């Protein structure tokens with residue numbers, strides 16, 4: 001599988017601490033660099049293995065022109081991939097772009113909607129409005145996209161349970177195949193964090209955030225969505241193939257500034273500085289750092305990733321012993337030889353994971 005990081009954003013969202021830049025004038029140069037990096041790293045993944053998924057993430061990949069995106073996808077093994085996803089901002093989703101993406105082989109959209117409430121979108125400093133979000137989902141569906149994911153955020157400033165319920169109903173009403181949800185976190189240095197520090201934005205208390213999550217899980221289950229990972233829900237058969245493979249520990253190649261790669265025994269990450277990345281790649285060098293994973297680190301990663309999914313982790317004697325207090329209190333359960341987190345357990349998942357890890 002291949003992940004490509006497109007770090008460009010037209011404007012910055014108030015909560016965002018991800019690596020991204022508004023230097024849009026660098027986009028074509030960046031695609032040149034991605035192509036060069038791909039050529040240099042052909043040997044990274046095991047030879048002869050089919051590339052089954054390609055994921056364009058960001059940043060905002062929908063900020064690339066059709067010409068630049070076509071240059072990139074023309075070289076990547078799109079034909080052999082079953083799933084080719086692009087993360088898209090509703091403001092960029094014109095009919096011309098949506099048609100062109102399909103022709104390029106993109107068959108899955110991940111749309112950053114976050115909320116259908118104008119007030120919430122304003123807090124987040126998103127570029128799009130609610131009506132636009134609804135319009136582009138329908139447009140994409142009319143154009144034949146049948147694997148659409150949307151992102152929704154909760155625990156937003158001054159968001160009530162009723163507003164959250166309304167967002168969930170709108171998402172269900174749209175008939176999208178996949179919903180990813182995120183609990184807002186206030187990251188130091190972001191505008192939203194600064195507003196909260198000044199007392200100008202009220203953080204949702206933990207109890208309400210937990211209630212919002214519990215309601216989400218219940219309502220989406222009723223609506224036929226499978227809760228297959230802590231933050232992800234899909235209609236049967238529409239689980240993200242790409243993300244599911246991350247959680248399974250499948251090796252992947254990550255291209256672009258800030259992108260991570262995994263070869264089965266070590267992780268490496270490219271420098272998250274656009275200018276340095278471009279300069280090094282153009283000089284024939286991939287700027288990255290690597291960490292060889294010890295057996296304990298690999299084991300702990302499996303515990304962490306497995307417990308986030310509905311498939312859980314193998315119930316070995318070692319894990320069963322450590323999990324005992326959580327099994328006794330209903331935070332974990334055992335099914336078909338797997339240990340799986342319950343809804344109660346998900347609320348304290350980080351603590352559980354830490355307790356189940358090896359030292």
Ligand code: SF4
Nearest residue numbers: 009012013016020059
């Ligand atoms: S679009 Fe995504 S990456 Fe860009 S600023 Fe907003 S949250 Fe951050």
